[in-house]
Amino acid sequence: xxxxxxxxxxxxxxxxxxxxxxxxxxxxxxxxxxxxxxxxxxxxxxxxxxxxxxxxxxxxxxxxxxxxxxxxxxxxxxxxxxxxxxxxxxxxxxxxxxxxxxxxxxxxxxx
Amino acid sequence: xxxxxxxxxxxxxxxxxxxxxxxxxxxxxxxxxxxxxxxxxxxxxxxxxxxxxxxxxxxxxxxxxxxxxxxxxxxxxxxxxxxxxxxxxxxxxxxxxxxxxxxxxxxxxxxxxxxxxxxxxxxxx
Numbered sequence: 369x370x371x372x373x374x375x376x377x378x379x380x381x382x383x384x385x386x387x388x389x390x391x392x393x394x395x396x397x398x399x400x401x402x403x404x405x406x407x408x409x410x411x412x413x414x415x416x417x418x419x420x421x422x423x424x425x426x427x428x429x430x431x432x433x434x435x436x437x438x439x440x441x442x443x444x445x446x447x448x449x450x451x452x453x454x455x456x457x458x459x460x461x462x463x464x465x466x467x468x469x470x471x472x473x474x475x476x477x478x479x
Numbered sequence: 480x481x482x483x484x485x486x487x488x489x490x491x492x493x494x495x496x497x498x499x500x501x502x503x504x505x506x507x508x509x510x511x512x513x514x515x516x517x518x519x520x521x522x523x524x525x526x527x528x529x530x531x532x533x534x535x536x537x538x539x540x541x542x543x544x545x546x547x548x549x550x551x552x553x554x555x556x557x558x559x560x561x562x563x564x565x566x567x568x569x570x571x572x573x574x575x576x577x578x579x580x581x582x583x584x585x586x587x588x589x590x591x592x593x594x595x596x597x598x599x600x601x602x603x604x
Binding site: 402414415416420470472 | 597
């Protein structure tokens with residue numbers, strides 16, 4: 369059980385907007401540590417989607433955006449496409465563990 | 480171009496030892512932290528630990544402390560993940576990834592980017 373909680377699964381219709389949450393605590397997100405988001409296609413290494421809470425690396429479509437508030441963070445995906453149907457993970461630093469932690473991951477289904 | 484290239488898939492028996500590698504190129508290897516990440520079959524990502532090749536400063540996530548050894552050979556631009564006695568539960572894909580640091584007016588932003596391709600370790604009798 370990760371210290372960062374994500375919904376195991378979410379779904380949305382093509383063109384819709386979905387928001388994936390990442391809930392932490394006062395020792396990680398709530399302590400002010402940045403949250404980063406990764407996308408993972410089957411049988412491939414994760415890809416950086418959002419860094420520093422709300423920054424997109426070059427090459428990442430602006431359909432993807434991140435935000436952070438209090439002890440939680442969110443990844444929003446607008447204009448949902450079939451290719452978005454993969455796994456998403458949040459990552460942050462935890463001062464109690466003195467190390468980095470991933471969320472449990474969210475499998476997104478495009479209906 | 481920054482690249483992390485990992486060693487090939489391994490099939491081992493319980494109790495055997497193993498050392499897998501991650502070789503960096505295209506940048507000053509000693510100056511960037513490298514982390515190792517585990518992904519068990521059908522499961523999520525788990526951060527195992529991190530090493531600074533410049534001085535071999537190493538940190539472990541509590542579940543992995545004492546279970547694995549992370550090391551580095553900066554002369555060879557390579558980091559290693561090692562087991563002394565494998566268990567079936569060590570079956571997983573292991574990734575190495577470089578830590579990036581972006582300096583902003585608000586402070587440094589640390590994150591991970593530039594992943595190795597992954598090494599599949601299968602432990603079975």
